[in-house]
Structure formats: structure tokens, C-alpha cells
Amino acid sequence: MRFSKSVLYFLILFNFFLSKLALSAGKAIEYPDKNWSFSSIFGTFDKASAQRGFQVYKEVCAGCHGMRLISYRNLAALGYNQDELKAIASQFEITDGPNDDGEFFTRPGRPSDKFASPYPNKKAAIAANGGAYPPDLSLIIKARPNGANYLHALLSGYVEPPKNMKVPEGMYYNKFYSGNLIAMPQPLYEDGIEYLDGTKASPDQMAIDVTTFLAWASEPELEERKQLGITVILFLIVFSILSYFSMRQIWAPIKNKN
């Protein structure tokens, strides 16, 4: 069984190699680790935080960033009831059509609508933002390495640039952005919005809340996935133990002969 031992070493090495790989994707900039409620294997979303995060998105981010994969009805997962969803959706104007006259028209949103886009199309978004496309936020947490920590850091990373650095017109200095120059101006300011639940809207609180909301938007299945995962793993562990002892019993005559 010497081979088994060597294989153990091999697996340890392999594991090291994989974790190394994961790190190499993360790059040099380190983001503060915020210990998100959703990151552990039993993790769930903090719904109150996600609801506040939706408010931050709606009142701050949505001016430039769309979330084309999310429907208003999906917000039910954050704890809104049907009437609230209808009320939320109806705040937005949705372009629909063509109608029987061949015309496009606007109407109030319905829960089944996808989030209203701030721009009619991608070109318009680029034109309105000086050539930089504000990325869609539906998947943003999954689309960045260490996404939740990255986004939180980015939103909190607007500091004075170093003295010798010239920040070009239309660009802003951010210590957590790759290359440090970002086309997005600082979005979150002290009391920039007024939270419906009365929570103090500090920039860090808003950054945490909107990150929680966007993490939910990226992985709406997360809670169901982790809960099902625990059941499945427990079942498989029991099944492994049972099959191990069945194997021992079946093999007993063969092993005893040797």
C-alpha cells in the first residue's frame, strides 16, 4: 500500500496546486474579507440587508446599470409580498409593443417584467457614459473573482489619488480597481439615500447592502442549493458507511482466506 501513501501526498500537492490556481485568478490587489452571511456552507442571505440593497440599487445604481436578467417577481425571494411587488413594478415605465396599431408604447411595470433598463440599448449606454459601458449587474458577483469582497471594496475604494498621479478628465481614482482609474464616479455618500427601515445610510452600510442584494441576484438559488446540499451530503455519507460495511462483509471470506 505504499502507492496509497504516495497518492495521498499527490492529492495534497494537487490541492495546493488548485488553491494556487484560484489565487492566481485573484491577482495582486487584496480586498478586505467581509465574512458575508451567504458565504459559509450553511449561508443564507440577510433579507433586510438585501431589501436595503435593492433600495440602493434602485436609487443610486439603476441610473446607469441595468439588471436585465432579473424580474420584479424575483424580488419575492427577498421577502416582498405580491402587493408590494406590484407596487414596486408599477413605479417603472416599461416599453412594450408593438400594439395592434403597430406602435410601441409605455406602460407601468408588472411583476413579470424584467427590470427596466436605464438605456434603450447598449450603444446609447456607451454614448451616455463617455465611451464606457456600465456593466449589467445581474451576474456581477459571479463575474468577478472574489466578487462580493471585490464589489464592497470597490464601492469603498474612492480615496485621494497619490500626489504624483494625474487623473484624466472623466476618470476617477479607486484604490481597489485594476489600474486604479475607473470611469464610474464615487456612487455612495454619507446619507446619500434615506433607508425605508430607518437604518443609518453610511457609505459602508450601503456598500454592504447593495453587495448582498447583488449577490442574491447573481445566485438566487444559493439558499436552496446549500440546504439541498446538506441533505444530499448527509445522505451520501450514510450511504458510503453502509456500502463500506456491506463491502467488508461480502469480502470477509476472501480476506480471511489470504
Place this chain on the structure above:
Amino acid sequence: MSKPKFKNPVVNWIDYRLPIFTFMNHELNEYPTPKNLNYFWNFGSLAGITLVIMIVTGIVLSMNYTAHIDYAFDSVERIMRDVNHGWLLRYIHMNGASFFFIVVYIHIFRGLYYGSYKAPREILWILGVLILLLMMATAFMGYVLPWGQMSFWGATVITNLFSAIPLVGESIVTWLWGGFSVDNPTLNRFFSLHFVLPFVIVGVVILHLVALHRFGSNNPIGIDVKGKQDTIPFHPYYTIKDLFGLSVFATVFAAAVFFFPNFMGHPDNYIPANPMVTPAHIVPEWYFLPFYAILRAIPDKLGGVLFMFGAIMVLFVLPWLDKSSVRSSQFRPLYKLFFWFLVIDCIALGYLGAMPAEGIYVVLSRLATAYYFFHFLIILPLLPKIESTRPLPVSISTPIITASSNASTVMAMREKK
């Protein structure tokens, strides 16, 4: 033809006309298997089961997928968000690809360690390498389907490799693409091929099994089965052992699917493909990294492509490169050492494939690439000339002979070879 073999008369009636039950009984039930197989022999059946998992989840995914550049990304997101348990199907399929390669790589290295490729199992081995090649093609095309940034740019980089072929290279690339860049026709044909190739793999797997059952499994001490005392029926001994192996494998697999589903993926693939924006680093999936490192190690494009394919091709002729008649490394002290050097070399290549092609990484990639071929082309053919192998046991049932025991039986064994 006569006496009924099965208790059930219907089974007997059918079996008399279509001997499928006799066949199954012979190949899955009484099939004589060496009794000393260790857990590394579990990985063949695990690979087969993973293939079935991939095909089943893949077929259901395809019912909800749209192979069009404008809809592919969103159709995958629809599976993730709106299809009932679609996220589970997709994460099983996505991680299943990685686990398929983990299982198959262990299976291959097991074959290397125990000399399973040697006579009379050369064709068995060659069919296995063919399966690996088909898997690579299938996995590559599957990765393109979600039409994220890495899908698009990976497809662009890999298909561009063919342009290295002299004279006709450019035309071949245009032909592969169905146009002048990776575009909708490319996505469509990749989807079609990604759907059909797994069934080709099933076909080759069946041939792999036919070749396996001709001489039966190799075993950890690598000597031939000498008689009935060396074997046990496949069922129930190896069915239960495979079941136990499967349950442990499934536990690890489930942990990845449910808790770390995107660990082995790349975040950029959650950004829709954009031909106007090139990602900072284009990296293939982890299971291609050693080959990617070899590709980049060679300073010439055509050379890189040839060496990359050569890394697989060399496996096809492996049975004739390793001239030692002793199969298992347990009795080959030098080969065992070089085996572990090769394992380390392959891991190093994988690591280097993930690093940017600059500075020290380039030098190290070249050394690791050179060593890979040195192992197969120089070390293996020369090794039998200098290696003194340990004495082989007389049979699987006879206890392993120690160095102090009677040498004459060993000599007798040697002469027989």
C-alpha cells in the same frame, strides 16, 4: 442447447433466441476478476458512470438551451434561474466535466503506474487514449456553448491553432468557423458536435470494455492470472466495491456541486461574449492547462501545436516505448521513481499553463515540456537496459516473495517471459 439456465421461463425464452442474459451474466456477474485489485481500479467504473451522468444532464440541458449567439448566454441563465432545478442540472454538468477529467487522469496514471498498457492490453490502452482525445474535443466545445467571454476567446485561440498548418491552415480555420471569425455558425456546429461526440465516446467505451474483457483487468502486482484461485467473480465482490467507491466519489462531487460550483470555472465566463473586448488572460479550463503550457513553451506556432498534439500522440505508442516486460512499478524501483517525476512534471505543467507566459514561467515551461517528452521517448526505452527489477511473485495467490526467499522460482518465472 438445452437445459434452461435461468429460473424465469420468460428470460429463458428470450435468452434462447437473443442470448443477452447469458452475455450479461458472463460479463457482469461471473466475469473472473483478479482478487487483489486496489481502490485505483475503481476509477474505470467511475469514469463510465460520470459519462452517463454527463449524457443524462446534457440531454435535459439541451432541451432548454438555444444555440444562437444572441440567446445562448441568456438561455443558460434561464436554466439557472427559471427552469426547475435547472441550476442543479447545469452545475452537475459543469462540474461533472471537471470530475470526469479528474477520474480519467487518475485512471490513466494508474495504468502508467501498474503497466496496464503492456501486452496483451495495447489496444485496450490505445482505445483509452482515443477516449481521452474525444473527451477533450467534447469538453472544449461544451465550454463554448454558454457563450461567455472565456467561451468565445477560448474558442478563438484554440481554433486559431489550426492556422499554423502550412499552406492550408487559414482555409481550414475558415472552414472550422463557418465564416471569418468565431460566430453563430461556429456556435451551432459546436453544439451539434458537443451533442453527438459523447455517443461516439460511448461507442469507443464499449470497444474499450470488449478489449478489457478479452484478458481481464491487470492488477497491482502486474502478473497474469494463473488460474481460478487468482480470481473472484465480478459480482458481488467488485459490484459492491464499485458501489462503495461511487458513494465516496458522489460525496466529493456533491460537495463541489452544492457548495463550490464555480470553483473550477472562470468568473469571466459569466460575462457575455464580446468580440470587441479581449480578457486580460485567456486561460483554458484547468484540465487543459498542462497541454496549454506545452503549446506556449515552444517559440514557434506550428511547433507548439505539434508538440501539444504530440503530448497525446506519444501515449498512443507508449506500449512500444516501454520495453520492460515487468508491468507493475512495485517491481521496478527505477521506473517507480521516474513515474513520480512524471506526475510532478505534469502538475508543474498545469501550474505553468495557468501563469502568464513571461519571464521565469517560460523557461520553466520549456524545461517541463522537455522533460515530459524525455520521459516517454528516452527514459522509458532505455530503462530496461539499466534497471534490475525486483523478483516477481509466482502468482497472485502466492504471498509476495521477499528478497531472502528462494530465488529459483523467480528465475523460473523470468525464463517463462
